[in-house]
Amino acid sequence: MKTMAEAFHHTLKDIYYAENALTKAMPKMIDAVDDGDIKSAFEDHLKETKEHVKLLKKVFATIDKPAEGEKCDAIEGLIKETEGIIEEASGKALGACLIGAAQAVEHYEIARYGTLRQWAKELKNDEAHDLLSQILDMEKAANAKLTGIAVAAA
16 A cells, blocks of 8 residues: 555455455354343444444545445454353353454544544545445444443443
8 A cells, every 4th residue: 555545445445345244243142142231232233333334325426436334353353262262161251252342343443533634634535434424433332331321231
């Protein structure tokens, strides 16, 4: 990557891959938990994640590139960690650990979207900036919701 536009496109493909991978991984988390609040939070976030994919397609359109992902090792690692939790944990520990794993994903996404939003601004791509700001706000709200559930359950 030699230009900001190339860095933007590369990172956009990274988060697009991540969001699509999460739409496949999250149902396993939903099925694994019995706690209604946690299950509901995960179900809500799955719906939001699907919306993020749609919004990202619009961001790709702003740079006249096809919406395509590029393997994201970070999200693959976080998903693998979550699958290990599902296999190993049970009871209250399962719910607590899955909230922690979900927040790790949220923090990764918040970092990516914050970066992309700033780069969109530098590239004078107002439409992408607005779309990425919308997703970033949703990610921050999801993280806050998970924190609230974790605090209430402690």
